[in-house]
Structure formats: C-alpha cells, structure tokens
Amino acid sequence: MSKVATGQDIIKWFEEWSPKQLAFEGDPVGLHVGTLNKKVNKVMVTLDVLESVVDEAIENNVDLIIAHHPLLFKPLKQVSPDNEKGRIVQKLIKHDITVYAAHTNLDVAWGGVNDAMCEALGVNVKDVLIETERERLYKVVVFVPQTHENEVREALGDAGAGHIGNYSHCTFQTPGIGAFKPEEGADPYLGTEGEIEKVDEVRMETIVPQSVLKTVLKAMDQAHPYEEVAYDVYPLELQGEKKGLGRMAELDEPMTLESFAERVKDAFDVPALRLVGDKKKMVKNVAVLGGDGNKYISAAKRKGADVFVTGDLYFHVAHDALGMGLNVIDPGHHVEKVMKRTVHDFLKEKFEQKQISTDVMISKAHTEPFQFM
Structure with a gap:
C-alpha cells in the first residue's frame, strides 16, 4: 500500500x-x-x-x-x-x-541544472567547466557468514557502494574462518554463550564515496545477520568523482555560430538572445553555465570552448570575450x-x-x- x-x-x-x-x-x-x-x-x-x-x-x-x-x-x-x-x-x-x-548545489550536482541545459541543447557533456571538488573515497571491509554474502552484497550496492565507472555493485571477497565467543547478555545469531564459535565467512570489500558512507553502513548493518557487525572503514588516496560548476560539451557536428544560436533560442523557448562573436564562425566545443557566467569566460576559453552559453553578460565582459576570441550566447538567466x-x-x-x-x-x-x- x-x-x-x-x-x-x-x-x-x-x-x-x-x-x-x-x-x-x-x-x-x-x-x-x-x-x-x-x-x-x-x-x-x-x-x-x-x-x-x-x-x-x-x-x-x-x-x-x-x-x-x-x-x-x-x-x-x-x-x-x-x-x-x-x-x-x-x-x-x-x-x-x-x-x-x-541553488549552487543543484548547479554542481551531476544531472542538475547545467546537465539539463546541455540535454536541452542536444550537446554531449565531456567535463565540468570549473572543478570545485573531488569526492573522498573509502574502502569498507565487512566480514559476513557465507550464508548471507549475497544479501549483504546487494544491500551495499543498492545503497551506493561499489560504483566504478559504468559498473555498480563491485566487490571483492576472500573466504576465511570467523571466530567469536558470545558473552553474558549477548543475543547471537550463531553460537552459545561462553563457547567459542567458528563460522565460514567471507571478507567482503568495496569502494564507497563519502556522500553515501553513512547510508551504506546503515544498509550493511540491516542486511547483516550478526548482532554486532565486524567491519573496517579505510580512507583512500584515490580521487573520487569530479564535481564542478558548468559543463564542457561537444556538438555532434560543427555548425555556424548563427545556427547554434537559433538552436539555443528553440531549446530554451526564448524570443531573443544576445550574441557576441562572428555569426559565420564554425563552433563545436561548447561551454555551458546557467545563471551569471561573467567570472568564467577565461575558464571557458582555457577549456577550449568555441562558444560559451551563459546568462547576465556584462557589457565590458562581452568586450573581453571578443578580445580573446570567445563567442558568447546569452539567452538570459531565466533559462535555468x-x-x-x-x-x-x-x-x-x-x-x-x-x-x-x-x-x-x-x-x-x-x-x-x-x-x-
């Protein structure tokens, strides 16, 4: 229900x-x-x-x-x-x-404002425009009785652990023997109070982004049969997913700045827009940033953008863009x-x-x- x-x-x-x-x-x-x-x-x-x-x-x-x-x-x-x-x-x-x-968290988040703008424009996202952070990664290691390895593995993956590239639920495990002695007051899943219990277990390890670490540990604990779950969490030197403001994207085929500007008008349903640059120039690499992008024209140029789609462009910043050979299309702030x-x-x-x-x-x-x- x-x-x-x-x-x-x-x-x-x-x-x-x-x-x-x-x-x-x-x-x-x-x-x-x-x-x-x-x-x-x-x-x-x-x-x-x-x-x-x-x-x-x-x-x-x-x-x-x-x-x-x-x-x-x-x-x-x-x-x-x-x-x-x-x-x-x-x-x-x-x-x-x-x-x-x-606000800016939705600008930065993958699948957020800037990705939605790119999707509307029909361009292929390749990178962020300005990197703001790399998410910290952790290795979570948990010891699981072999009878429950599938349940725990699924719980870890469903909670967001084990994402590597285009693969999810990635884990590695090795078999071993777990040993413990339930003491007075314990409510063990296996074993008898006061006696050593040995169990066929697996050491299961997976990679976890910091943003979902608490969620993953909670899901692991709920899926694990033991009253007290034995696990370790190790910080890693590996860099996690890149996050940042704006997007660098690419057209399937080059087109004139004028043609691309018409696409922008249609995509965002705006009656007019402002254009900086040579309308006949061919463009392929596109920087996209919703809202006020005045501070980021140099970043767009450094990233190899042929054209920068952004809003609220200032008069003198438009001159700067012309001077550095960067085309700019300003469809307004409201396109967000x-x-x-x-x-x-x-x-x-x-x-x-x-x-x-x-x-x-x-x-x-x-x-x-x-x-x-």
Missing part, C-alpha cells in the same frame, strides 16, 4: 542527489520557511519563489515548494504585508507551506527554468520507487522579469 512521504523523507532523497555541501560558501540553500517534519501530499517545483508562485501553491494545496533560487538571500529585518517578501512569508506560514531551496522538469522527474521516479502517493507538480507561474520588444 502506498503512503504519503514526510518533508524529511523527500529532502533526504533529494540531497542524496544534490547534497547541500556542494553549495558555494554563503549560498543560503536548504530550508527557508516552515518545517519538514510533516506529511507532504503535494510538492511544487519552481525556479523562483514570487508571490504569484505562492498563490499558485495555495490554490493547488501544495505542502512543499522546492525552488532553485533562494527566497531569502539576506535576512529579513521585518515581515510586513507592505512589501512582497513580507507578504510571501506571511502567506507561506498561514497556509503551512514549506520552502526549500537548492529547465530545472523544473528535471527535479519533477527525479521526484516522480523516486516516489514511484518508494511506492509513495505524494504528488509533484511543476509551477506554471511566469517568473521571467523581462519583456522583449
């Missing part, structure tokens, strides 16, 4: 994909208004939290709003109906609507709206996997502040 998820459940699953620690320092990600300690019948995904979005949430009986752009970039000095922020907070509290923001479908689909799939009846919807409110003439 399906059940309704709590806010804590939903954000736990969400942060397994887009953990808060990926966010840039000072970025106010996470809970903004309300509580996660409640049942959530409906989630709404939005780019921005404007008053029109909150009104839409109220009309649709939404319990939780997940936004890309934080509602509160700075602390409020007062909550008053005389300004939009105050009215928003009052409405949210009155109608018990929780707001959670995933592609994250709405991405987050919606992630949650919908997760709810189906978990047999959760919680509904998820995409906000239809228009939050692009600019009009084009």
Whole structure:
C-alpha cells in the first residue's frame, strides 16, 4: 500500500542527489520557511519563489515548494504585508507551506541544472567547466557468514557502494574462518554463550564515496545477520568523482555560430538572445553555465570552448570575450527554468520507487522579469 512521504523523507532523497555541501560558501540553500517534519501530499517545483508562485501553491494545496533560487538571500529585518517578501512569508506560514531551496548545489550536482541545459541543447557533456571538488573515497571491509554474502552484497550496492565507472555493485571477497565467543547478555545469531564459535565467512570489500558512507553502513548493518557487525572503514588516496560548476560539451557536428544560436533560442523557448562573436564562425566545443557566467569566460576559453552559453553578460565582459576570441550566447538567466522538469522527474521516479502517493507538480507561474520588444 502506498503512503504519503514526510518533508524529511523527500529532502533526504533529494540531497542524496544534490547534497547541500556542494553549495558555494554563503549560498543560503536548504530550508527557508516552515518545517519538514510533516506529511507532504503535494510538492511544487519552481525556479523562483514570487508571490504569484505562492498563490499558485495555495490554490493547488501544495505542502512543499522546492525552488532553485533562494527566497531569502539576506535576512529579513521585518515581515510586513507592505512589501512582497513580507507578504510571501506571511502567506507561506498561514497556509503551512514549506520552502526549500537548492541553488549552487543543484548547479554542481551531476544531472542538475547545467546537465539539463546541455540535454536541452542536444550537446554531449565531456567535463565540468570549473572543478570545485573531488569526492573522498573509502574502502569498507565487512566480514559476513557465507550464508548471507549475497544479501549483504546487494544491500551495499543498492545503497551506493561499489560504483566504478559504468559498473555498480563491485566487490571483492576472500573466504576465511570467523571466530567469536558470545558473552553474558549477548543475543547471537550463531553460537552459545561462553563457547567459542567458528563460522565460514567471507571478507567482503568495496569502494564507497563519502556522500553515501553513512547510508551504506546503515544498509550493511540491516542486511547483516550478526548482532554486532565486524567491519573496517579505510580512507583512500584515490580521487573520487569530479564535481564542478558548468559543463564542457561537444556538438555532434560543427555548425555556424548563427545556427547554434537559433538552436539555443528553440531549446530554451526564448524570443531573443544576445550574441557576441562572428555569426559565420564554425563552433563545436561548447561551454555551458546557467545563471551569471561573467567570472568564467577565461575558464571557458582555457577549456577550449568555441562558444560559451551563459546568462547576465556584462557589457565590458562581452568586450573581453571578443578580445580573446570567445563567442558568447546569452539567452538570459531565466533559462535555468529547465530545472523544473528535471527535479519533477527525479521526484516522480523516486516516489514511484518508494511506492509513495505524494504528488509533484511543476509551477506554471511566469517568473521571467523581462519583456522583449
């Protein structure tokens, strides 16, 4: 029978994909208004939290709003109906609507905003634009009775252990003899109190990223038959998965800058965009960064980009791009709206996997502040 998820459940699953620690320092990600300690019948995904979005949430009986752009970039000095922020907070509290923001962490996360933009553009992702971290890796070694090796192996892999390249559930094991003596008060799976018990066991080892280490250990403990599980955790010098802001991608075939700009317009459904460079020049290597990419034109050039797709381009930065021979396409900041479908689909799939009846919807409110003439 399906059940309704709590806010804590939903954000736990969400942060397994887009953990808060990926966010840039000072970025106010996470809970903004309300509580996660409640049942959530409906989630709404939005780019921005404007008053029109909150009104839409109220009309649709939404319990939780997940936004890309934080509602509160700075602390409020007062909550008053005389300004939009105050009215928003009052409405949210009155109608018990929780707001959670995933900003730069969703930009950095694989499968997040920048990957969604690349998918919309039909380009093949090759690398990150700016590396921000390499995830730390650990070796987990657990000693398992041979009768339960399959159960424990599956639990480890299902929890995220053993990912090497395009392979999952990777483990190595060797047979051996485990020995133990249950003492007074023990409740052993095998053996008798006060007597040495010897068991045919395997030493099973696997590689685990830091982000899922606690989840993996919990799953291992639940699948293991012993009252006290014997295991070791070793930090590794190996580098884990690269994470970073923006993406370096490649077109299947070269095309003119003008043709690619038309593709960008169509992909993001924008009526106009700004173009820097020679429209007749051929491009193949594409840098993509949602939002404000002014600080990263040099990085795009160093990475070998022929064209940089980003937003909020400044006048003088456009001159700098021309000077270094980098073409730039600026379709605006609002094209990050592609994250709405991405987050919606992630949650919908997760709810189906978990047999959760919680509904998820995409906000239809228009939050692009600019009009084009």
